[in-house]
Amino acid sequence: MLTVRAPATSANLGSGFDVFGVALETPADVVRVERAPETTISVTGTGSQYIPEDPEKNTVGAVADALDAPARISIDKGVRPSSGLGSSAASAAAAALALNELYDRGLSREELVPIAAEGEALVSGEAHADNVAPSLLGGFTVATADGVTQVDASIPLVVCLPETTVSTRDARDVVPERAALSDVVDTVGSAATLTVGMTRDDPVLVGRGMEDEIVTPERAALIEGYEAVRESALEAGATGVTVSGAGPGVLAVCRRSSRRAVASAMIDAFDAAGVDSRAYQTAVGDGARLYRD
Numbered sequence: 001m002l003t004v005r006a007p008a009t010s011a012n013l014g015s016g017f018d019v020f021g022v023a024l025e026t027p028a029d030v031v032r033v034e035r036a037p038e039t040t041i042s043v044t045g046t047g048s049q050y051i052p053e054d055p056e057k058n059t060v061g062a063v064a065d066a067l068d069a070p071a072r073i074s075i076d077k078g079v080r081p082s083s084g085l086g087s088s089a090a091s092a093a094a095a096a097l098a099l100n101e102l103y104d105r106g107l108s109r110e111e112l113v114p115i116a117a118e119g120e121a122l123v124s125g126e127a128h129a130d131n132v133a134p135s136l137l138g139g140f141t142v143a144t145a146d147g148v149t150q151v152d153a154s155i156p157l158v159v160c161l162p163e164t165t166v167s168t169r170d171a172r173d174v175v176p177e178r179a180a181l182s183d184v185v186d187t188v189g190s191a192a193t194l195t196v197g198m199t200r201d202d203p204v205l206v207g208r209g210m211e212d213e214i215v216t217p218e219r220a221a222l223i224e225g226y227e228a229v230r231e232s233a234l235e236a237g238a239t240g241v242t243v244s245g246a247g248p249g250v251l252a253v254c255r256r257s258s259r260r261a262v263a264s265a266m267i268d269a270f271d272a273a274g275v276d277s278r279a280y281q282t283a284v285g286d287g288a289r290l291y292r293d
């Protein structure tokens with residue numbers, strides 16, 4: 001039997017829609033695999049009641065198919081589904097790493113990225129790699145059609161999850177098909193700033209580089225209380241705030257010294273809007289880890 005812990009991730013980071021992603025230190029999914037004549041899946045943990053165990057409908061089943069690696073697979077969910085933290089991607093990344101090892105497929109983590117992304121296509125309708133790449137590789141990743149670039153980073157973060165859900169499909173429906181050139185120019189500037197910030201472990205540059213006027217405003221409107229949460233986080237010391245992935249999770253970047261205050265401010269602001277929430281005080285972390293039982 002093999003066990004893999006694969007981290008939650010936050011994709012987009014505002015200016016890098018469908019391209020940027022970071023691995024989070026917490027939370028994570030834990031996936032166990034054993035060889036079997038055909039694939040079966042069992043799911044426990046947070047939000048497990050919303051996840052299909054039918055291999056035809058589960059991201060992990062798609063990964064097992066792609067690797068031609070039938071197995072008895074158990075998934076312990078630490079990453080809440082439809083939260084904006086790459087829940088399905090964490091399971092898919094864990095399964096890809098575990099099954100690659102279980103069947104000696106010999107693929108590198110980079111080569112497993114498109115395979116894990118196939119699982120994502122089941123959930124969102126499109127195979128994008130901005131969540132699976134950081135879950136497999138760790139750190140900050142830039143996923144494009146030409147491949148993935150990765151850099152290790154150490155940036156304190158808070159992710160605050162309201163007790164509401166936004167489906168990835170709904171969140172993709174509000175993304176505009178076209179953008180004004182001035183907004184594109186601003187967003188390219190932000191994305192470049194953020195990338196430099198990641199290479200320097202600089203939360204001020206990363207926070208400033210999350211600004212985006214194209215996708216984030218449309219998605220923020222789907223999250224009750226978002227503007228108040230953003231304002232409160234900035235007042236408490238966050239250096240930048242944006243929607244985590246497709247939402248409804250909200251991501252804040254900060255210095256380590258203000259992380260606790262930022263987390264409290266975000267929870268209080270959601271509470272004032274009548275929305276229960278929980279916050280993870282976390283940081284950019286490592287990729288999936290494999291354990292032999």
Ligand code: HSE
Nearest residue numbers: 011018130168245246
């Ligand atoms: N880049 C994706 C999106 C991440 O924002 O729709 C969620 O799967």
